[in-house]
Amino acid sequence: MSHRSAPGDKPLLLCFSHLRWGFVTQRPQHLLRRAAAQYHVVYWEEPLLDDHVEPRLDQFPQGDSDVTVVVPKLPHGMDEAAFEATQRQLLKDFLGGEQPAVTWFYTPMALGFADEVQGRITVYDCMDELSGFLGAPPTLLPREAELFRRADLVFTGGRSLYEAKRERHRSVHCFPSSIDTAHFSRARAEQPMPPDQAPIPRPQLGFFGVVDERMNLDLLRQVAALRPDWHFVMIGPVVKIDPETLPRPHNIHWLGGKHYNELPAYLAGWDAGFMPFALNEATRFISPTKTPEYLAAGVPPVSTPITDVVRPWGEDGLVEIAGSAEEAAAALDRAAAHRRDPAWLARVDETLRHQSWDKTWAEMQSLIQQAAAQQGHA
Structure with a gap:
């Protein structure tokens, strides 16, 4: 199963997230539904595990926008190496040789299988300090350090996060929670x-x-x-x-x-x-x-x-x-x-009156375009 853009299609924005699209509506849904005006958005969720399943991808196009939710299905019992290797192969097959215009991370843990994706622009939208959450994996902080090295842009979900992250990257931008x-x-x-x-x-x-x-x-x-x-x-x-x-x-x-x-x-x-x-x-x-x-x-x-x-x-x-x-x-x-x-x-x-998700996305997209122009990808 692969994703390929036909000529004239919108460019691909590939997002890796720890949050289920259908769980509760929050920052990712607000931003990525708006991003779908310029991009075909693929929202790659963490795997669902099943006792009796061969590794596969389930795809769920969202009728209200050009967003496709992709959910890996994997069998129980895999060790970490097999867990990530299987997702890496599913991702490779899905992309079919295409590389995204924008690779967007909500979780650094996705680098365990998405490290070979070479999006023209890489965004780390740091909406939470995930290392402080109950059950955070020990590899999260090292992978976040690697994501800082790879990212072209870092967005933070609030002022406190901005103050904590701004010295770790050359281009950190504060985008607090907004409002519909x-x-x-x-x-x-x-x-x-x-x-x-x-x-x-x-x-x-x-x-x-x-x-x-x-x-x-x-x-x-x-x-x-x-x-x-x-x-x-x-x-x-x-x-x-x-x-x-x-x-x-x-x-x-x-x-x-x-x-x-x-x-x-x-x-x-x-x-x-x-x-x-x-x-x-x-x-x-x-x-x-x-x-x-x-x-x-x-x-x-x-x-x-x-x-x-x-x-x-x-x-x-x-x-x-x-x-x-x-x-x-x-x-x-x-x-x-x-x-x-x-x-x-x-x-x-x-x-x-001065706040909206429309305004937030427009400012983010402007920064993405600037970063692309600097790389010769206007």
Whole structure:
């Protein structure tokens, strides 16, 4: 099975990612759907393992854009050398001798099998400090060092990451989480309440996102105990932690994962947003995409003191910052009052007016074109 571009086709952007395309909508989907206006985007996921499968690639064209998701299927039981050698051969067969115009990495681990790909421009979009995540492989940091040597451009997903990476490469550029304002602003209008949220009493304080080692479950439990008449609506898949450890008092409601298109309807019923992030290695450099999404929805958020939330959102008075349960309870009171404050909403709108994923992608594409021109590949 191979990929070959016929004459006149868009150039190939080949992206290697540790994130499933269909898991939750975040930075890769926002950027690469926009990239698909100029490129045919191939999104290469980590393998899925099966007891009874011959090595193969499954391809899933995305009907809403010129993106094809590619998923290697491999048998269980391979050692690391065979695991990477098999992916290298699948990739070689897929490309059929073609080399991408742009090779885009979200994970340095892909270098274990993609080291022979010679894209004209190599981009490392460093959206997280993956070495701080639970279960990070020991080879990640050496492979990241190699990716820095190979890359023409390095983008970072926030200011903290930029400050940590800027001395490691000649061309590092800060692109914090951006916003699809039109999508999330739908939450400001009256709309039918989702059936699983409708029976939950008000006030409602909400969270949406992945529930994993980055969440401070003890803080959530403590705030819920301090405010037994408040109801905490928790939306998102649970990964890497035991669901049995989730606090389940009467006023914490775990509704599971929702589609991106459903989120505005849930946000419309919330009095404030809550981001109870733990302060640990996994959150040291995060720049939560949900921060501007809450704001665009008109839902005032409260966050623990994550650096890229404090700067600039907390300093600008758009997000309440709280460290302890008592501080969070008081901050949620203040945030809920902002929900009805036209002056607060006006400041939100003025700030978000200067941000969009369209703008972010346009600036990234300009840097790619400049890098290509410098190499004689205009």
